[in-house]
Amino acid sequence: MSLIVQKFGGSSVADAESIKRVAKRIVETRRAGNDVVVAVSAMGDTTDELLDLAHQVTPLPEPRELDMLLSSGERISMALLAMAIKSMGYDARSFTGSQAGMITDAQHGAARIVDVTPVRLREALDEGSIVIVAGFQGFNRDTRDITTLGRGGSDTTAVALAAALGADVCEIYTDVDGIFTMDPRVVPRARKIQTITSEEMLELAAAGAKVLYIRAVEYARRHGVTLHVRSSFNNNEGTLVINPKEGEQVEQPIVTGIATDLSEAKITVVGVPDVPGKAAQIFKIVAKTNANVDMIVQNVSAAATGLTDISFTLPKSEAQAVLKALQADQGEVGFLGLQHDDQIGKLALVGAGMRTNTGVSAKLFEALHLASINIEMISTSEIRISVVTRADSVNDAARVLHAAFDLDADEEAIVYAGTGR
Amino acid sequence: MSLIVQKFGGSSVADAESIKRVAKRIVETRRAGNDVVVAVSAMGDTTDELLDLAHQVTPLPEPRELDMLLSSGERISMALLAMAIKSMGYDARSFTGSQAGMITDAQHGAARIVDVTPVRLREALDEGSIVIVAGFQGFNRDTRDITTLGRGGSDTTAVALAAALGADVCEIYTDVDGIFTMDPRVVPRARKIQTITSEEMLELAAAGAKVLYIRAVEYARRHGVTLHVRSSFNNNEGTLVINPKEGEQVEQPIVTGIATDLSEAKITVVGVPDVPGKAAQIFKIVAKTNANVDMIVQNVSAAATGLTDISFTLPKSEAQAVLKALQADQGEVGFLGLQHDDQIGKLALVGAGMRTNTGVSAKLFEALHLASINIEMISTSEIRISVVTRADSVNDAARVLHAAFDLDADEEAIVYAGTGR
Numbered sequence: 124m125s126l127i128v129q130k131f132g133g134s135s136v137a138d139a140e141s142i143k144r145v146a147k148r149i150v151e152t153r154r155a156g157n158d159v160v161v162a163v164s165a166m167g168d169t170t171d172e173l174l175d176l177a178h179q180v181t182p183l184p185e186p187r188e189l190d191m192l193l194s195s196g197e198r199i200s201m202a203l204l205a206m207a208i209k210s211m212g213y214d215a216r217s218f219t220g221s222q223a224g225m226i227t228d229a230q231h232g233a234a235r236i237v238d239v240t241p242v243r244l245r246e247a248l249d250e251g252s253i254v255i256v257a258g259f260q261g262f263n264r265d266t267r268d269i270t271t272l273g274r275g276g277s278d279t280t281a282v283a284l285a286a287a288l289g290a291d292v293c294e295i296y297t298d299v300d301g302i303f304t305m306d307p308r309v310v311p312r313a314r315k316i317q318t319i320t321s322e323e324m325l326e327l328a329a330a331g332a333k334v335l336y337i338r339a340v341e342y343a344r345r346h347g348v349t350l351h352v353r354s355s356f357n358n359n360e361g362t363l364v365i366n367p368k369e370g371e372q373v374e375q376p377i378v379t380g381i382a383t384d385l386s387e388a389k390i391t392v393v394g395v396p397d398v399p400g401k402a403a404q405i406f407k408i409v410a411k412t413n414a415n416v417d418m419i420v421q422n423v424s425a426a427a428t429g430l431t432d433i434s435f436t437l438p439k440s441e442a443q444a445v446l447k448a449l450q451a452d453q454g455e456v457g458f459l460g461l462q463h464d465d466q467i468g469k470l471a472l473v474g475a476g477m478r479t480n481t482g483v484s485a486k487l488f489e490a491l492h493l494a495s496i497n498i499e500m501i502s503t504s505e506i507r508i509s510v511v512t513r514a515d516s517v518n519d520a521a522r523v524l525h526a527a528f529d530l531d532a533d534e535e536a537i538v539y540a541g542t543g544r
Numbered sequence: 545m546s547l548i549v550q551k552f553g554g555s556s557v558a559d560a561e562s563i564k565r566v567a568k569r570i571v572e573t574r575r576a577g578n579d580v581v582v583a584v585s586a587m588g589d590t591t592d593e594l595l596d597l598a599h600q601v602t603p604l605p606e607p608r609e610l611d612m613l614l615s616s617g618e619r620i621s622m623a624l625l626a627m628a629i630k631s632m633g634y635d636a637r638s639f640t641g642s643q644a645g646m647i648t649d650a651q652h653g654a655a656r657i658v659d660v661t662p663v664r665l666r667e668a669l670d671e672g673s674i675v676i677v678a679g680f681q682g683f684n685r686d687t688r689d690i691t692t693l694g695r696g697g698s699d700t701t702a703v704a705l706a707a708a709l710g711a712d713v714c715e716i717y718t719d720v721d722g723i724f725t726m727d728p729r730v731v732p733r734a735r736k737i738q739t740i741t742s743e744e745m746l747e748l749a750a751a752g753a754k755v756l757y758i759r760a761v762e763y764a765r766r767h768g769v770t771l772h773v774r775s776s777f778n779n780n781e782g783t784l785v786i787n788p789k790e791g792e793q794v795e796q797p798i799v800t801g802i803a804t805d806l807s808e809a810k811i812t813v814v815g816v817p818d819v820p821g822k823a824a825q826i827f828k829i830v831a832k833t834n835a836n837v838d839m840i841v842q843n844v845s846a847a848a849t850g851l852t853d854i855s856f857t858l859p860k861s862e863a864q865a866v867l868k869a870l871q872a873d874q875g876e877v878g879f880l881g882l883q884h885d886d887q888i889g890k891l892a893l894v895g896a897g898m899r900t901n902t903g904v905s906a907k908l909f910e911a912l913h914l915a916s917i918n919i920e921m922i923s924t925s926e927i928r929i930s931v932v933t934r935a936d937s938v939n940d941a942a943r944v945l946h947a948a949f950d951l952d953a954d955e956e957a958i959v960y961a962g963t964g965r
Contacts, residue, residue, distance in 0.1 A: 181631035188637075192620055195617075199613060199616050210604065243688070
């Protein structure tokens with residue numbers, strides 16, 4: 124008998140009909156002889172509606188009370204889901220984050236899981252019950268207050284439960300068939316990836332792939348949880364996100380997938396004196412604004428001037444604050460000027476096979492050159508190559524590279540509407 | 545420094561604006577130098593909407609899950625209320641039933657409070673915080689499950705908190721100015737009662753007065769909690785419901801108030817053999833249907849026939865089941881027939897002063913006789929006289945008696961719309 128953890132997002136439980144459909148799916152898994160633990164999000168737009176209510180009451184809601192408020196959303200969906208399963212003749216019990224032993228730190232709105240003590244869940248499983256757990260929420264042992272985990276919280280809840288209960292697999296239900304080699308809306312011949320390592324998945328997620336949250340993948344990786352990302356609309360196999368053991372030989376394609384990202388801007392600090400410590404000085408100023416700097420590139424200095432340029436990318440929304448901070452300290456740092464460019468696109472090529480294959484960069488440069496796409500920045504990791512292009516070239520670049528690295532499928536993928544969080 | 549418990553019902557917190565208004569009221573009480581604990585119901589129709597959702601999922605929702613579902617309603621209102629207070633610069637913290645130590649038995653949907661251990665509330669009060677508690681809900685220590693208290697649950701929560709914390713008064717906010725000598729919609733010259741004993745209040749509530757739930761009054765009486773029923777729309781003094789100590793002399797009017805009730809039906813068992821044990825036999829059959837029998841009257845038997853009639857009243861909705869049960873056992877009991885009358889009205893005259901005053905019944909009979917209103921049944925307690933009349937005479941009876949017992953005010957009362965639960 125296997126233990127399977129399943130996660131259903133808000134769009135999968137948006138109304139009574141959807142809840143009954145999900146209940147049926149859970150019962151099927153149970154009927155196939157598995158123990159089942161389910162993490163469920165709040166129904167449809169409930170969380171946004173509650174946030175809205177809070178802002179009608181006060182522009183700056185107290186974080187503790189906001190968590191108390193938001194945590195009511197999953198109570199509703201989980202109780203309804205448990206009822207629906209019960210009405211099909213199977214035993215089901217719902218548990219809040221605190222009843223499920225989801226212990227977090229005290230950071231309201233973005234709490235991190237510090238321990239999972241699923242005593243009551245085990246009892247319920249031993250009694251033959253299907254277990255439904257509120258996603259997104261936990262509680263802090265010191266303050267005894269309810270907390271929420273922030274964006275992607277329900278995915279993290281599911282993975283944490285799978286780890287704590289030693290589940291065989293953690294199924295993440297979504298409205299797409301799995302992880303694709305590239306967004307099928309951009310590259311119609313994108314292929315569903317059968318298996319991907321969590322390391323690759325992390326790189327893809329960090330590079331803009333939207334299906335899984337980085338935090339949940341990180342947790343799965345750290346605790347050796349296998350994820351199965353699949354559609355809640357059909358019974359197709361989805362994508363397995365696996366954790367090969369150290370030294371384990373997994374046959375891996377050179378390139379597993381491509382991700383693109385249009386949400387970043389580029390800032391270039393022009394004419395920086397090429398002396399030690401200048402980069403450190405600049406990024407200390409940037410760090411003070413809490414900006415999430417992504418790629419950093421420093422040009423070789425022109426020997427004649429003794430000056431260099433430093434470029435970096437960051438979320439568009441954070442650019443203004445950083446520009447302001449740098450301007451304020453221009454005299455002290457001694458650079459000549461600042462350039463701001465929000466018309467860039469980022470593309471990442473990810474594949475664990477890169478480790479043992481040379482020539483990937485060369486092939487990438489060649490392919491983009493043939494397509495007359497100019498590369499503005501490059502950065503690499505062991506299993507990833509990222510490039511920055513003009514924003515309006517990035518989709519073309521993805522199509523060109525998807526073909527060049529033999530990722531194209533024989534047929535076009537079926538694309539669903541929505542994003543299914 | 546006084547400790548005041550305040551209860552606000554769903555109509556007082558129906559939207560963001562109402563919540564801010566209630567928050568202001570709470571802050572005023574705090575600013576006047578009091579410690580404040582608030583019990584709050586779910587917003588407006590939330591509870592009904594959640595019930596509706598449950599019934600869309602399954603016609604017979606599992607009681608445990610239904611309580612889990614319904615308990616989310618107060619989480620929303622209490623968190624919003626705490627936020628609103630916080631935004632006014634006062635410290636406030638919200639607590640669920642289980643966080644507040646509201647321990648109940650395990651009867652989902654109609655749980656009874658067995659203990660209140662408000663450790664966290666005391667801590668919060670000691671730290672200078674205003675305490676907001678979810679009404680209507682508790683938890684069971686054995687099953688560790690969330691429970692709800694059923695109808696009037698938030699009133700009961702408030703009273704139980706007042707008792708456990710030794711509050712000076714428990715203020716029940718509603719949309720009327722207090723308890724009136726009679727429903728002002730029927731008797732425009734009804735007067736607001738300044739002080740009433742809990743004993744009288746219980747009789748009035750049992751006789752159909754709608755402002756307070758019997759259960760909450762019973763709890764207040766048992767634990768010596770003083771209630772103050774008042775309007776959330778103005779600052780007028782409302783009605784104090786007090787608990788005079790044994791032997792304490794309180795000057796009491798002969799009649800404190802009148803209540804009417806049109807929700808009952810009368811069943812008459814005709815031609816019952818007048819031998820010992822027959823009444824017991826009949827009410828054993830009635831009891832099996834769980835009917836809530838109210839008044840019972842047995843006529844003196846006609847010596848010639850050796851037969852008597854037994855009449856009783858009960859909620860209209862329960863009449864059919866009782867008639868069926870009695871019919872099934874007609875042969876065994878040996879009565880001649882059954883009469884069912886759902887056009888009756890009940891009126892109760894309540895006053896602790898009746899104990900020491902004779903002649904109240906005589907005055908009542910006289911007044912109704914002069915008004916040509918026929919009395920069909922009579923039952924009395926130490927501090928109450930109830931009569932049954934035709935349904936369409938009961939309001940006339942109330943007006944006649946209101947005048948006869950000098951309850952009429954000089955001016956007509958202001959009547960608000962709604963009933964404000």
